[in-house]
Amino acid sequence: MKTNTYAGIPKELGKLENAKIVLIPVPYDGTSTWQKGADKGPEAFLNASENMELYDIETETEVYKQGVYLADSVTENSSPETMVTAVHDITKKFIKKNKFVTIFGGEHSISIGTIRAFNECYNNLTVLQLDAHADLRKEYEGSSYNHACAVYEASQTMNLIQVGIRSMDSVETTVMDREKTYFAHEMVNDDSWMDTSIDQMTENVFITIDLDVFDPSIMPSTGTPEPGGLLWYETLEYLKQVFKEKNVVGFDIVELCPNKGDKSSDFLAAKLYYKMLSYKFQENEIEDDFDNHYEVTLKNNTKKFNEDDEY
Ligand SMILES: [Mn+2]
Numbered sequence: 001m002k003t004n005t006y007a008g009i010p011k012e013l014g015k016l017e018n019a020k021i022v023l024i025p026v027p028y029d030g031t032s033t034w035q036k037g038a039d040k041g042p043e044a045f046l047n048a049s050e051n052m053e054l055y056d057i058e059t060e061t062e063v064y065k066q067g068v069y070l071a072d073s074v075t076e077n078s079s080p081e082t083m084v085t086a087v088h089d090i091t092k093k094f095i096k097k098n099k100f101v102t103i104f105g106g107e108h109s110i111s112i113g114t115i116r117a118f119n120e121c122y123n124n125l126t127v128l129q130l131d132a133h134a135d136l137r138k139e140y141e142g143s144s145y146n147h148a149c150a151v152y153e154a155s156q157t158m159n160l161i162q163v164g165i166r167s168m169d170s171v172e173t174t175v176m177d178r179e180k181t182y183f184a185h186e187m188v189n190d191d192s193w194m195d196t197s198i199d200q201m202t203e204n205v206f207i208t209i210d211l212d213v214f215d216p217s218i219m220p221s222t223g224t225p226e227p228g229g230l231l232w233y234e235t236l237e238y239l240k241q242v243f244k245e246k247n248v249v250g251f252d253i254v255e256l257c258p259n260k261g262d263k264s265s266d267f268l269a270a271k272l273y274y275k276m277l278s279y280k281f282q283e284n285e286i287e288d289d290f291d292n293h294y295e296v297t298l299k300n301n302t303k304k305f306n307e308d309d310e311y
Pocket of ligand 1: 108131132133135147150210
């Protein structure tokens, strides 16, 4: 199925051995409750990426020169649980190859696998979730691998920070850490949430972005659009700050549910992904020789695995 490189970059820069960045598409839509279509998300995202300028004006960089390997899509979907295991295994495999690993969904249940993999590889992990929904149910419709349960495990075993939340069930209030939850209706009146939430993060941060965190006026193509979401520049300002102050170890972007009449959402997703890479690698100089080794800024031995370990 895979014929092209990510964003049409030169083949050399798309080879695993030349790439610091790995992109794993997960076209999974097994548990979504209302609008189906998140399985078409990666394809729409990749199409939009191919039509995007690769020079980032703000950072004055061309981050694709760090090399981006487009991995085979994870297509395991015989059950939510086996899908999560497959996502976990492949994510962990690439982390252990010292790549900066990114994942594009698919619905939010895929993040159960990505978050678990990063948590097994990095000490004291913070999970920063940008989402309209709390996703804190322990179980939903008979499964703990439902999109409504995406960050329950993170809430129990990691430092979870939730931003942009504006829809949840009362049962989730019993799981939620109110101090680390930033509701959209509060954020709109007080921008101190940016600094306060960053102060609550540990050094190592994994970011999971559910695209429904954005306002439907700029991101209509998502499974469950909710009014009152984040806008483009405030989101970028926040993410830029997180990348600057913390060691972002990887990220996933989920819930793009493409709509024939709306191409702008696909482009928003493509640009968001590229912006995040640009912020991550902003300080890295590109060397003449390909340097495939992505080095995390290690502070206090934050990686749990040996560099030479084979997974
Ligand atoms: Mn979600």
